[in-house]
Amino acid sequence: MSQFAINLLFVGGSFLLYIGIAIWAKAGSTKDFYVAGGGVHPVTNGMAIGADWMSAASFISMAGLIAAGGYANSTFLMGWTGGYVLLAMLLAPYLRKFGKFTVPEFIGDRFYSKQARLVAVLCLIVASVTYVIGQMAGAGVAFSRFLEVESTTGLMIAAVVVFIYAVLGGMKGITYTQVAQYCVLIVAYTIPAVFISLQLTGNPIPPLGLFSTHIESGLPLLERLDQVITELGFRDYTADVDNKLNMVLFTLSLMIGTAGLPHVIIRFFTVPKVTDARWSAGWALVFIALLYLTAPAVASMARLNLMTTIYPEGPAAEPIEYDNRPEWIATWEQTGLITYEDKNSDGRIQLYNDSEAFAPEAESRGWAGNELVVNNDILVLANPEIANLPGWVIGLIAAGGLAAALSTAAGLLLAISSAVSHDLIKGSINPKITEKGELKAARISMAVAIVVATYLGANPPGFAAQVVALAFGIAAASLFPALMMGIFSKRVNNKGAVAGMLAGLSATLVYIFIYLGWFFIPETNNLANTPDNWLLGISPLSFGAVGAVINFAVAFAVSYATEEPPVEIQELVESVRYPRGAGSAQDH
């Protein structure tokens, strides 16, 4: 069977499974559509959160980022997991007790303000739309690489599949497809990692392999990696970073951004009880950790594998000849994600760090510049080929990458459509809408959201690449503080909350725009985006945490300068703090 046929079998099989689940889990009410009926088991929900959370970025890009940055990029590992501690202790159980359908609804009710609800809707939509474009584009790339169709055609196929199960089943359909998608993606991610760990260290468990001995050299794996890459002028993989303030703030921004992302929070509304919300945060992190503990192992092993492929005799000897390159390099060259240019015309592949410090060494070896550019994103996708694994593993990776992208896209689309149908239409425009009418409105908003996301995925606007800055920055600076103050303070009132959210949001956006361009339009930035220009060395991507502090400060200052919230609001805050009396999520 050809590789194409195998890929088609795996991807097609997984899609049929998702559609089958959609038909089985059709939503009959708004409660089904928004919170899957409210009866999801905490372990099931944990698994669904895992798939909801782990996007194309986690599955495809994260290991590549760590491979390129080494220790410095551990921020992604800590930042994208540490937020679950905050969710479990500061948000999820109380929002579950509140028992409504959306995040803006809590903000609107708690701060007795339509304005606050609308600001929350706006933040939710900007953050989620930015996020969903990346997922759709990622699905398109996976299709074009593995199924040999145009990226746009691939995108359309992905959109149709999401359309079927998300429009039909709403949260109910999404929950059970996410469980299936989690299983597909974790198996796909783990199998190649186990083989590579076995090949390099003899240990079948990748996280243990990471700290084991590299068989070939007899040295610890990380020491061998440090040795090989420093000999080629790269920075030590395990080297410490100088700018610790920025590292701390970046990690913190990712953590509180994670905790404030609506598509993750609404998954906690689907469990029957408050205690289940606490447990499902734990289970979610267990399922997420299975991938997040494997990713750093994949990162260092793949980096070492790449180096030994190019320098089979070690970095001091000559690299391989281009004509003798392994087949996977040739395959990925066709996609443009690996490029080669024979700068010194010796027919060999020189891969090294083109830095000033390394220039004398490079010159003495007759090298005229780095000749091989490998895109970070191919690391996980090319892993099975690099390790010479059989064709079915490649098919599995294709299905896994698509599962990661589609499961996150569906969760985001639900967050967007429920904000439109529940917060905008029922909450503002037409409060008298019937249950049946709202369900119809929810389905139509979902369909429109899918069409918009597909269009933007095929024609990504400038802001699409700024997921970390925009989605996490907004969630960290506006939504997370508002939700937390709504639960932990009885004193913060409507004026304080709105002022806080707007202050945190605008400070963060302005800081991002100054360095990355106003509304991300190229060339409109006021300062070059380099560490020397950053305020106190804080990168625009790390500013969400500062925005959150501004939000808290402004909200408290304004609240204490104005009147106390009404008694019934203070009673509402009391009631979300005590688990007793939590029915399943209710409509008004």
Place this chain on the structure above:
Amino acid sequence: MSGHSYDAENYWKANLRLIFGSLVIWALASYGFAILLRPLLSGIAIGGTDLGFWFAQQGSILTFIALIFFYAWRMNKIDEKFGVHEE
């Protein structure tokens, strides 16, 4: 549930204490051992690198999991002790 009663207040205080303690450990495992205190731990070797690197790539995540399960378990006990658990 009894609104502003003494017990309700103590229940909330117990929760805040537990959260505070948990978040201290949360911060220590990530911002502490993995970032700011890494130079101090550089003497402790582990698999070709140091303990701070291990915390950054594995230890912090394992700590987070343990913390959430510990919190959920303790809170269930506290819910019952103060009689605010769900029926």
